[in-house]
Amino acid sequence: MRSLAEAAAEAADCERCGLAAGRTQVVYGVGDPYAQLMFIGEGPGFHEDKQGEPFVGAAGQLLNKMLGEIGIARSDVYIANVVKCRPPGNRDPLPEEIDSCAPWLHEQVRLIDPKVIATLGRFAGGWMLGRQIAITRIRGQRFPLDGRVLIPTLHPAAVLRSGGKQLEDLRADFEEMRKALEEPRAPRSVGPEAAPGEPDDLGATDAAGTADTPAAMDVATPPEPSDSQLELF
Numbered sequence: 586m587r588s589l590a591e592a593a594a595e596a597a598d599c600e601r602c603g604l605a606a607g608r609t610q611v612v613y614g615v616g617d618p619y620a621q622l623m624f625i626g627e628g629p630g631f632h633e634d635k636q637g638e639p640f641v642g643a644a645g646q647l648l649n650k651m652l653g654e655i656g657i658a659r660s661d662v663y664i665a666n667v668v669k670c671r672p673p674g675n676r677d678p679l680p681e682e683i684d685s686c687a688p689w690l691h692e693q694v695r696l697i698d699p700k701v702i703a704t705l706g707r708f709a710g711g712w713m714l715g716r717q718i719a720i721t722r723i724r725g726q727r728f729p730l731d732g733r734v735l736i737p738t739l740h741p742a743a744v745l746r747s748g749g750k751q752l753e754d755l756r757a758d759f760e761e762m763r764k765a766l767e768e769p770r771a772p773r774s775v776g777p778e779a780a781p782g783e784p785d786d787l788g789a790t791d792a793a794g795t796a797d798t799p800a801a802m803d804v805a806t807p808p809e810p811s812d813s814q815l816e817l818f
């Protein structure tokens with residue numbers, strides 16, 4: 586199994602989808618490669634694209650503040666996005682872009698092996714759950730993820746745009762993350778572990794590194810959720 590640094594180095598040259606043309610750099614992810622808590626957002630924005638790090642700027646500062654309130658430093662978690670290159674104009678990533686990029690995220694999750702995954706915002710939460718969601722309704726809930734716990738929460742930028750009205754909700758969700766981190770890890774399903782890039786790990790993957798679309802990624806036409814969608818991780 587290769588290291589996260591080796592995977593990041595390979596991703597830095599990725600041109601699997603059209604987002605490569607407009608990026609400044611690939612924003613692979615940042616943080617502790619052995620983090621127990623991993624955040625997943627939608628994709629890099631303007632500042633992230635320039636700096637090469639997810640969740641910088643005001644949204645990142647709010648994320649750091651919420652982490653601090655539960656006694657965790659930013660350097661102790663891992664932060665990544667569904668797509669690693671900035672969509673133009675900060676639009677939502679297209680299904681084909683997500684399909685192309687998902688193997689990088691799948692590998693990240695497998696290498697980091699976090700106990701708790703927290704999605705930030707409607708898009709990332711809906712993608713992980715394989716359906717369109719009302720983030721304000723499901724935020725803070727726990728979803729089993731084959732030995733992990735998924736906790737969707739609000740996007741810090743949206744909380745800032747709300748003028749602080751959603752700050753207590755965000756705070757409550759971080760408290761839920763803290764509790765989940767303190768609890769024993771649920772057992773994982775029994776089965777042979779595939780190496781990164783092998784079909785059992787990333788979905789059916791061809792030589793070019795593009796994967797068949799797992800149901801969880803099809804956000805344009807959301808399927809019914811199923812346990813198997815979450816077992817991809």
Ligand code: SF4
Pocket residue numbers: 596599600601602603604605611668669670682685686687689
């Ligand atoms: S968005 Fe992902 S798949 Fe597309 S070029 Fe960037 S790293 Fe590669």
